[in-house]
Amino acid sequence: xxxxxxxxxxxxxxxxxxxxxxxxxxxxxxxxxxxxxxxxxxxxxxxxxxxxxxxxxxxxxxxxxxxxxxxxxxxxxxxxxxxxxxxxxxxxxxxxxxxxxxxxxxxxxxxxxxxxxxxxxxxxxxxxxxxxxxxxxxxxxxxxxxxxxxxxxxxxxxxxxxxxxxxxxxxxxxxxxxxxxxxxxxxxxxxxxxxxxxxxxxxxxxxxxxxxxxxxxxxxxxxxxxxxxxxxxxxxxxxxxxxxxxxxxxxxxxxxxxxxxxxxxxxxxxxxxxxxxxxxxxxxxxxxxxxxxx
Amino acid sequence: xxxxxxxxxxxxxxxxxxxxxxxxxxxxxxxxxxxxxxxxxxxxxxxxxxxxxxxxxxxxxxxxxxxxxxxxxxxxxxxxxxxxxxxxxxxxxxxxxxxxxxxxxxxxxxxxxxxxxxxxxxxxxxxxxxxxxxxxxxxxxxxxxxxxxxxxxxxxxxxxxxxxxxxxxxxxxxxxxxxxxxxxxxxxxxxxxxxxxxxxxxxxxxxxxxxxxxxxxxxxxxxxxxx
Numbered sequence: 001x002x003x004x005x006x007x008x009x010x011x012x013x014x015x016x017x018x019x020x021x022x023x024x025x026x027x028x029x030x031x032x033x034x035x036x037x038x039x040x041x042x043x044x045x046x047x048x049x050x051x052x053x054x055x056x057x058x059x060x061x062x063x064x065x066x067x068x069x070x071x072x073x074x075x076x077x078x079x080x081x082x083x084x085x086x087x088x089x090x091x092x093x094x095x096x097x098x099x100x101x102x103x104x105x106x107x108x109x110x111x112x113x114x115x116x117x118x119x120x121x122x123x124x125x126x127x128x129x130x131x132x133x134x135x136x137x138x139x140x141x142x143x144x145x146x147x148x149x150x151x152x153x154x155x156x157x158x159x160x161x162x163x164x165x166x167x168x169x170x171x172x173x174x175x176x177x178x179x180x181x182x183x184x185x186x187x188x189x190x191x192x193x194x195x196x197x198x199x200x201x202x203x204x205x206x207x208x209x210x211x212x213x214x215x216x217x218x219x220x221x222x223x224x225x226x227x228x229x230x231x232x233x234x235x236x237x238x239x240x241x242x243x244x245x246x247x248x249x250x251x252x253x254x255x256x257x258x259x260x261x262x263x264x265x266x267x268x269x270x271x272x273x274x275x276x277x278x279x280x281x282x283x284x285x286x287x288x289x290x291x292x293x294x
Numbered sequence: 295x296x297x298x299x300x301x302x303x304x305x306x307x308x309x310x311x312x313x314x315x316x317x318x319x320x321x322x323x324x325x326x327x328x329x330x331x332x333x334x335x336x337x338x339x340x341x342x343x344x345x346x347x348x349x350x351x352x353x354x355x356x357x358x359x360x361x362x363x364x365x366x367x368x369x370x371x372x373x374x375x376x377x378x379x380x381x382x383x384x385x386x387x388x389x390x391x392x393x394x395x396x397x398x399x400x401x402x403x404x405x406x407x408x409x410x411x412x413x414x415x416x417x418x419x420x421x422x423x424x425x426x427x428x429x430x431x432x433x434x435x436x437x438x439x440x441x442x443x444x445x446x447x448x449x450x451x452x453x454x455x456x457x458x459x460x461x462x463x464x465x466x467x468x469x470x471x472x473x474x475x476x477x478x479x480x481x482x483x484x485x486x487x488x489x490x491x492x493x494x495x496x497x498x499x500x501x502x503x504x505x506x507x508x509x510x511x512x513x514x515x516x517x518x519x520x521x
Contacts, residue, residue: 248390248408248409248428251390253370253389266351266352267349267370268329268330268331268332268351271349272329277367281349281387283387286409286427286428
């Protein structure tokens with residue numbers, strides 16, 4: 001069992017409140033996932049620079065700042081507990097290689113022009129507080145609370161998984177063919193940092209998107225290629241999409257108003273959202289891809 | 295009496311409703327601010343009327359006996375699961391496994407119910423004014439499932455003695471489920487259920503009845519090689 005949540009804002013009205021809305025949703029999903037939590041926020045897309053979300057683990061921030069500033073001149077760092085958002089025009093291929101070589105203890109959680117990702121082990125309420133999610137603004141966001149089943153409780157085992165530029169995926173369920181699929185994707189050039197099944201699904205989505213498929217058609221073909229139980233929320237710079245497997249054991253409920261679309265594993269996650277009692281509330285049908293903004 | 299789930303703990307409200315003094319005549323309760331909580335009104339055993347104003351989570355009115363529970367909103371998984379008697383009325387939509395394993399009583403859903411509606415039901419009556427999802431009536435043993443809309447895939451898979459009445463389209467029938475003749479006694483029962491659910495726009499004659507072909511009841515020696 002895990003809890004997944006997401007909000008896509010259709011208008012600008014709640015942009016400043018996005019973090020607050022998402023943090024309430026994550027807090028209410030503690031009962032579905034007390035082991036770790038994470039979230040991705042999409043905001044302030046700037047085509048001239050990249051944002052890299054890094055988890056520096058036990059490394060001292062000031063030392064990291066000093067060391068990295070010596071090697072790369074053009075960069076800005078924002079610290080949120082043990083996560084750092086690095087803003088720089090440096091291209092992903094070189095920058096990721098550089099970080100992996102120079103700072104092997106640092107994990108790259110995600111990167112892109114718009115996405116910022118934070119995830120850590122611990123109770124969702126503590127994780128949300130630690131990264132001060134309530135203060136975030138943005139256009140859309142996705143979150144996850146994890147009850148670990150098939151891999152260890154670590155930062156790398158936490159969701160969301162980001163395996164491509166401005167992409168992320170959260171998952172409630174379990175995949176049964178992830179080992180085979182991981183091998184196939186590795187042959188195609190994907191890299192993986194964990195033994196987690198969801199990371200494979202994220203890699204599958206990234207691989208398909210990089211071949212110029214749309215998010216919707218990617219998830220439609222995923223219904224054939226991904227074997228197991230799942231409700232996925234997949235995010236891109238423009239919006240997000242939701243899909244449940246055809247057996248549909250894993251829950252999901254969607255609330256849509258004129259200002260936003262919210263999705264969560266259970267209604268109680270969104271009971272605090274503005275105007276939710278007047279929203280159009282429905283369950284996504286099994287095997288049907290729903291997408292907004294893409 | 296108004297019970298506010300924002301102010302009172304769920305357990306406290308449920309305990310109060312579960313331990314009604316038989317001498318008390320005022321049997322009307324309203325629950326406000328349910329906010330998707332699970333197990334609201336689970337385990338009621340006395341004749342009382344509870345009106346829930348808003349959406350609830352899983353297993354609402356589970357194991358219900360005698361009580362009359364109305365939900366003015368949507369319900370999560372397993373509404374009225376294992377109900378023994380009484381009535382549960384959902385004014386919105388229901389999630390999966392509505393009325394699962396229910397032995398008696400009446401469950402009315404004004405909207406749609408998703409997958410596995412009436413799974414393994416053992417004698418209850420379920421009336422859905424909208425449509426039901428896949429695997430509805432799966433392994434159901436007794437009672438009646440009435441659907442005024444459509445039914446999803448594998449309707450009535452491996453069912454026993456339950457009667458399923460569908461007004462709209464059936465996407466596909468499950469193993470051992472077949473369309474059956476509507477006799478007078480079936481029309482009579484269906485008419486009384488439609489009346490109880492306050493449905494006037496549908497006539498019993500416009501429904502089709504589905505039930506078990508009973509081919510799975512006994513082991514067939516011809517199939518021995520399959521085991």
